[in-house]
Amino acid sequence: MYQRIEPVIKWTGSKHRVAPILADLLPSAPRYFEPFVGSGAMLPFRPSKTAVAGDIIPELVQLWQLIRDEPAQVIKAYQQRWQRLQNEGHTIYYDIRRDFNSSRNPFDFLFLTRTCVNGLIRFNKNGDFNNSFHLTRPGIAPHRLDKLIQQWSVAIQQIDFVVSDYRQTLKEVKAGDARHAR
């Protein structure tokens, strides 16, 4: 399964550029395990349709589930936040960041990944997202993100996204499965 798709969740340091090369090293297998899913660079290149993708950030896992199951809701939520940004300016980024840190809304999380400085997903020691707004970038336009969300939604239909420490995710790996590590 080889499919190059531009990232939907922005995450500096992801493996999106090298994913096709890494994918060549994976054996073919009935099931693929990704224990550190992050922005999911390897997912479109996984060797099997059926897969398990885990991460310890619950709102990230929820966002992946929403992209898979409710893509129209995801784009609507981004469009609303992006429009506020255009109308009211960058201070709304900080309102959304504050909301995210109190409610952990996955739609807020997507907006922050697309508009924070250099796509650096950064949490302080209290677990609060603390990167700033990328002043010189307006955030991806909703019509472009819409296309990406739809492509990703189709590509991840048979992936089970789980909130899980990597050690737990890897315990489920059976003989013959393929797995990836960060």
Ligand SMILES: C[S@@+](CC[C@H](N)C(=O)[O-])C[C@H]1O[C@@H](n2cnc3c(N)ncnc32)[C@H](O)[C@@H]1O
């Ligand atoms: C650099 S990102 C993963 C990159 C991903 N492979 C990609 O290229 O898009 C690292 C991810 O590992 C997750 N992570 C860190 N510690 C973890 C743990 N103990 N168990 C599961 N996930 C963890 C983080 O939340 C983050 O989403």
